[in-house]
Amino acid sequence: MNIVRRQMLLGAGALLAAPRLVLAQAPLVVTPGQTEGPFYPVKFPADMDGDLVRVRGQAAHALGKITHVSGRVRDRKGNLVKGATVEIWQCDANGIYDHPGDNGQRRRDTAFQGYGRVQVDGDGRYAFRTIKPVPYPGRTPHIHFKVSAPGVGRLTTQMYVAGEPQNETDGVLRRIRDRQARDSLIVRLDPGDDLEAGALKGSFDIVLDT
Numbered sequence: 001m002n003i004v005r006r007q008m009l010l011g012a013g014a015l016l017a018a019p020r021l022v023l024a025q026a027p028l029v030v031t032p033g034q035t036e037g038p039f040y041p042v043k044f045p046a047d048m049d050g051d052l053v054r055v056r057g058q059a060a061h062a063l064g065k066i067t068h069v070s071g072r073v074r075d076r077k078g079n080l081v082k083g084a085t086v087e088i089w090q091c092d093a094n095g096i097y098d099h100p101g102d103n104g105q106r107r108r109d110t111a112f113q114g115y116g117r118v119q120v121d122g123d124g125r126y127a128f129r130t131i132k133p134v135p136y137p138g139r140t141p142h143i144h145f146k147v148s149a150p151g152v153g154r155l156t157t158q159m160y161v162a163g164e165p166q167n168e169t170d171g172v173l174r175r176i177r178d179r180q181a182r183d184s185l186i187v188r189l190d191p192g193d194d195l196e197a198g199a200l201k202g203s204f205d206i207v208l209d210t
Protein backbone atom coordinates (compact mmCIF):
# COMPACT_ATOMS: atom_id res chain seq x y z
CA MET A 1 0.00 0.00 0.00
CA ASN A 2 1.48 3.34 -0.90
CA ILE A 3 1.75 6.05 1.69
CA VAL A 4 -0.90 8.28 0.17
CA ARG A 5 -3.47 5.51 0.14
CA ARG A 6 -2.62 4.54 3.71
CA GLN A 7 -3.02 8.12 4.86
CA MET A 8 -6.36 8.32 3.08
CA LEU A 9 -7.55 5.22 4.91
CA LEU A 10 -6.27 6.52 8.22
CA GLY A 11 -7.96 9.84 7.53
CA ALA A 12 -11.26 8.14 6.81
CA GLY A 13 -10.92 6.10 9.98
CA ALA A 14 -10.22 9.15 12.05
CA LEU A 15 -13.27 10.83 10.59
CA LEU A 16 -15.49 7.90 11.45
CA ALA A 17 -14.12 7.72 14.96
CA ALA A 18 -14.60 11.44 15.61
CA PRO A 19 -17.43 12.17 18.01
CA ARG A 20 -20.53 13.44 16.26
CA LEU A 21 -20.61 17.16 16.09
CA VAL A 22 -23.36 18.52 18.30
CA LEU A 23 -24.57 21.87 17.07
CA ALA A 24 -26.06 24.18 19.65
CA GLN A 25 -29.70 24.70 18.77
CA ALA A 26 -30.28 28.39 18.16
CA PRO A 27 -33.73 29.61 19.19
CA LEU A 28 -36.05 29.61 16.19
CA VAL A 29 -37.35 32.78 14.60
CA VAL A 30 -40.74 33.41 16.18
CA THR A 31 -43.45 33.78 13.55
CA PRO A 32 -44.58 37.40 13.73
CA GLY A 33 -48.21 38.20 14.40
CA GLN A 34 -50.25 40.17 11.90
CA THR A 35 -53.64 41.82 11.88
CA GLU A 36 -56.64 39.53 11.59
CA GLY A 37 -58.10 41.92 9.02
CA PRO A 38 -61.80 42.50 8.48
CA PHE A 39 -62.71 39.17 6.84
CA TYR A 40 -62.48 36.47 9.52
CA PRO A 41 -65.75 34.56 9.09
CA VAL A 42 -68.78 35.91 10.91
CA LYS A 43 -70.46 32.60 10.17
CA PHE A 44 -68.47 29.41 9.66
CA PRO A 45 -69.26 27.48 6.48
CA ALA A 46 -71.02 24.12 6.81
CA ASP A 47 -67.91 22.50 5.32
CA MET A 48 -64.77 23.76 7.00
CA ASP A 49 -62.26 20.94 6.57
CA GLY A 50 -58.72 21.26 5.23
CA ASP A 51 -59.74 21.00 1.58
CA LEU A 52 -60.85 24.45 0.46
CA VAL A 53 -60.94 23.48 -3.20
CA ARG A 54 -64.03 21.33 -2.73
CA VAL A 55 -67.18 22.23 -0.90
CA ARG A 56 -69.04 19.21 0.40
CA GLY A 57 -72.14 18.53 -1.70
CA GLN A 58 -70.86 20.46 -4.72
CA ALA A 59 -69.42 18.88 -7.85
CA ALA A 60 -67.55 22.02 -8.92
CA HIS A 61 -63.94 22.69 -7.98
CA ALA A 62 -62.83 26.12 -6.88
CA LEU A 63 -61.35 28.41 -9.53
CA GLY A 64 -57.64 29.06 -9.19
CA LYS A 65 -54.37 27.19 -9.01
CA ILE A 66 -54.54 24.29 -6.56
CA THR A 67 -51.92 24.76 -3.85
CA HIS A 68 -50.98 22.46 -0.98
CA VAL A 69 -49.76 24.35 2.07
CA SER A 70 -48.37 22.42 5.00
CA GLY A 71 -45.98 22.84 7.88
CA ARG A 72 -45.28 22.20 11.51
CA VAL A 73 -46.24 24.16 14.60
CA ARG A 74 -43.40 24.44 17.08
CA ASP A 75 -42.37 26.51 20.06
CA ARG A 76 -39.23 28.67 20.02
CA LYS A 77 -37.12 25.77 21.35
CA GLY A 78 -38.22 23.67 18.42
CA ASN A 79 -40.59 21.41 20.34
CA LEU A 80 -43.59 20.32 18.35
CA VAL A 81 -46.83 21.80 19.61
CA LYS A 82 -49.32 19.00 19.87
CA GLY A 83 -53.04 19.62 19.93
CA ALA A 84 -52.83 22.89 17.96
CA THR A 85 -55.71 23.99 15.76
CA VAL A 86 -54.79 25.79 12.54
CA GLU A 87 -57.37 27.92 10.71
CA ILE A 88 -56.91 29.62 7.35
CA TRP A 89 -59.09 31.98 5.35
CA GLN A 90 -58.47 33.75 2.08
CA CYS A 91 -60.23 35.37 -0.86
CA ASP A 92 -61.29 33.34 -3.88
CA ALA A 93 -59.72 33.50 -7.34
CA ASN A 94 -61.80 36.63 -8.06
CA GLY A 95 -60.39 38.38 -4.98
CA ILE A 96 -63.64 38.05 -2.99
CA TYR A 97 -63.94 36.86 0.62
CA ASP A 98 -66.88 34.83 1.85
CA HIS A 99 -67.89 37.65 4.17
CA PRO A 100 -70.79 40.10 4.15
CA GLY A 101 -68.30 42.95 4.54
CA ASP A 102 -66.83 42.17 1.12
CA ASN A 103 -69.11 43.92 -1.34
CA GLY A 104 -68.27 41.60 -4.25
CA GLN A 105 -70.49 38.76 -2.96
CA ARG A 106 -72.35 38.43 -6.28
CA ARG A 107 -69.05 37.61 -8.01
CA ARG A 108 -67.92 35.17 -5.33
CA ASP A 109 -66.80 31.69 -6.39
CA THR A 110 -69.22 29.60 -4.33
CA ALA A 111 -67.15 26.47 -5.09
CA PHE A 112 -64.31 27.86 -2.99
CA GLN A 113 -64.59 27.08 0.70
CA GLY A 114 -62.85 30.30 1.79
CA TYR A 115 -62.13 29.01 5.31
CA GLY A 116 -60.71 25.79 6.69
CA ARG A 117 -59.69 24.37 10.03
CA VAL A 118 -57.51 21.38 10.93
CA GLN A 119 -55.81 19.88 13.95
CA VAL A 120 -52.10 19.16 13.79
CA ASP A 121 -51.19 15.49 13.72
CA GLY A 122 -48.93 13.68 16.18
CA ASP A 123 -45.87 15.28 14.54
CA GLY A 124 -47.27 18.80 14.97
CA ARG A 125 -47.98 18.92 11.24
CA TYR A 126 -50.92 20.53 9.47
CA ALA A 127 -51.90 20.49 5.79
CA PHE A 128 -54.39 22.36 3.62
CA ARG A 129 -55.43 21.99 0.02
CA THR A 130 -56.37 25.41 -1.21
CA ILE A 131 -55.74 27.81 -4.11
CA LYS A 132 -52.77 30.05 -4.76
CA PRO A 133 -53.68 33.36 -3.16
CA VAL A 134 -54.36 36.25 -5.55
CA PRO A 135 -54.00 39.99 -5.03
CA TYR A 136 -56.98 42.23 -4.35
CA PRO A 137 -56.99 46.02 -4.32
CA GLY A 138 -54.44 47.26 -1.81
CA ARG A 139 -53.04 43.86 -0.85
CA THR A 140 -50.40 41.48 -2.12
CA PRO A 141 -51.50 37.80 -2.22
CA HIS A 142 -51.77 36.26 1.25
CA ILE A 143 -53.46 33.57 3.29
CA HIS A 144 -54.70 34.41 6.78
CA PHE A 145 -53.68 32.02 9.54
CA LYS A 146 -54.84 31.58 13.10
CA VAL A 147 -53.16 29.03 15.35
CA SER A 148 -54.42 28.15 18.80
CA ALA A 149 -52.84 25.67 21.14
CA PRO A 150 -54.66 25.49 24.48
CA GLY A 151 -52.31 26.25 27.34
CA VAL A 152 -49.42 26.93 24.96
CA GLY A 153 -50.14 29.93 22.80
CA ARG A 154 -52.07 31.62 20.03
CA LEU A 155 -51.05 33.42 16.89
CA THR A 156 -52.84 35.32 14.15
CA THR A 157 -50.75 36.01 11.08
CA GLN A 158 -50.63 35.98 7.28
CA MET A 159 -48.61 33.87 4.84
CA TYR A 160 -47.20 35.42 1.67
CA VAL A 161 -45.88 34.02 -1.62
CA ALA A 162 -42.24 34.49 -2.63
CA GLY A 163 -41.65 36.46 -5.80
CA GLU A 164 -44.91 38.40 -5.78
CA PRO A 165 -44.01 41.92 -6.95
CA GLN A 166 -46.50 43.57 -4.60
CA ASN A 167 -44.72 42.11 -1.57
CA GLU A 168 -42.35 45.06 -1.83
CA THR A 169 -45.09 47.63 -1.34
CA ASP A 170 -47.67 45.81 0.79
CA GLY A 171 -48.30 47.94 3.88
CA VAL A 172 -49.21 45.03 6.16
CA LEU A 173 -46.17 42.95 5.22
CA ARG A 174 -43.79 45.94 5.35
CA ARG A 175 -44.97 46.74 8.87
CA ILE A 176 -42.68 43.94 10.07
CA ARG A 177 -39.36 45.76 10.35
CA ASP A 178 -37.20 42.76 11.23
CA ARG A 179 -36.03 41.17 8.00
CA GLN A 180 -35.76 37.61 9.35
CA ALA A 181 -39.21 37.82 10.91
CA ARG A 182 -40.71 39.23 7.71
CA ASP A 183 -39.03 36.60 5.55
CA SER A 184 -40.42 33.87 7.79
CA LEU A 185 -43.90 34.70 6.46
CA ILE A 186 -42.88 34.51 2.80
CA VAL A 187 -43.21 31.03 1.35
CA ARG A 188 -41.82 29.67 -1.90
CA LEU A 189 -44.35 27.75 -3.96
CA ASP A 190 -42.92 24.90 -6.00
CA PRO A 191 -44.42 22.40 -8.41
CA GLY A 192 -46.35 19.92 -6.27
CA ASP A 193 -46.96 17.19 -8.85
CA ASP A 194 -45.82 14.56 -6.34
CA LEU A 195 -48.91 15.44 -4.32
CA GLU A 196 -51.30 16.26 -7.14
CA ALA A 197 -50.78 16.72 -10.89
CA GLY A 198 -50.49 20.37 -11.85
CA ALA A 199 -50.65 21.62 -8.26
CA LEU A 200 -48.27 23.84 -6.34
CA LYS A 201 -46.96 23.20 -2.85
CA GLY A 202 -45.42 25.31 -0.13
CA SER A 203 -44.11 24.76 3.36
CA PHE A 204 -44.98 27.23 6.11
CA ASP A 205 -43.64 26.35 9.55
CA ILE A 206 -45.07 28.29 12.45
CA VAL A 207 -43.11 29.08 15.61
CA LEU A 208 -45.18 30.23 18.57
CA ASP A 209 -43.69 32.75 20.97
CA THR A 210 -43.62 30.36 23.88
Ligand SMILES: [Fe+2]
Binds near residue numbers: 037039139142144
Ligand atom coordinates in the same frame (compact mmCIF):
# COMPACT_ATOMS: atom_id res chain seq x y z
FE1 LIG B 1 -56.85 39.50 3.59
